[in-house]
Amino acid sequence: MNVNEKAYRERVYNLVKQIPRGKVMTYGQIAIVLGEGYTPRTVGYVMHAAETENVPWQRVLNSQGKCSTGRLTIPINLQQTMLEQEGIVFNAGGKCKLSEYQWFPEGFGPDDDIQTTLFD
DNA sequence: AACTTGACGAGGG
DNA sequence: CCCCTCGCCAAGT
Numbered sequence: 403m404n405v406n407e408k409a410y411r412e413r414v415y416n417l418v419k420q421i422p423r424g425k426v427m428t429y430g431q432i433a434i435v436l437g438e439g440y441t442p443r444t445v446g447y448v449m450h451a452a453e454t455e456n457v458p459w460q461r462v463l464n465s466q467g468k469c470s471t472g473r474l475t476i477p478i479n480l481q482q483t484m485l486e487q488e489g490i491v492f493n494a495g496g497k498c499k500l501s502e503y504q505w506f507p508e509g510f511g512p513d514d515d516i517q518t519t520l521f522d
Numbered sequence: 523a524a525c526t527t528g529a530c531g532a533g534g535g
Numbered sequence: 536c537c538c539c540t541c542g543c544c545a546a547g548t
Contacts, residue, residue: 405545429530442530443544449529462529470529481529495536527547535539 403439405447410439414448417507421461424488425505426498428465435510446470460484467500 403410413436421427429449433440445462452459460481464470469481482492492498506512 430532433530441543443528444530446529447545452529459529464529465531525548528545530543532542533540535537 405444411448411451414440414445415452415455415457418449418452418457418459418462420507421458421505423458424490424503426461426463426467426485426490426500426503427505428463428467428500430465431504431506432462435507461505463498463500467498467503468496 405411414432417432417435418427429442429445432445433442436445442465449459449462469479469485482496485498486492490498490503
C-alpha cells in the first residue's frame with residue numbers, strides 16, 4: 403500500500419469523514435490509527451487533495467493544535483474561520499486546545515490500552 | 523541519480 | 536515563544 407493507490411488514500415478520507423463537527427484530529431494521530439504504511443507526511447500529502455473529496459479537511463490540524471501554514475491555494479485563515487464556525491476557539495497565536503477538541507476513533511481513545519502506548 | 527521542498531512530529535536550546 | 540536538527544516519505548525539478 404502506498405500513496406499512489408486509491409485504497410490507501412480512501413482510508414484517510416474515510417477516517418476524516420468520521421470526525422464530528424467541532425472536533426479535530428492531527429496528521430500524526432491519523433497515521434497512528436491507520437497503522438502500517440502511514441506517516442504524518444504521507445497523511446499530509448493525501449490531504450492536500452481532500453478539497454475535491456467531499457471530506458471535512460478543515461478538521462485536521464498539526465500536533466500543536468494549529469492550522470497548517472504552507473497552503474497557498476486557499477485564503478489564509480480560511481481553515482481557522484471554518485473551525486470557529488463549528489465552535490472551536492483559537493487563542494491569539496492561532497492555537498486551539500487539543501485536550502478539549504481532539505477526537506479519538508473507537509478503540510483509540512484515552513481510556514483504551516492502545517492509547518497509553520501510542521499517545522503518551 | 524542528486525537535491526529541494528513540503529497541509530508533519532519530537533526533542534533541545 | 537522562536538529557532539534549529541533530525542527522522543520521515545513522496546513529488547517536483
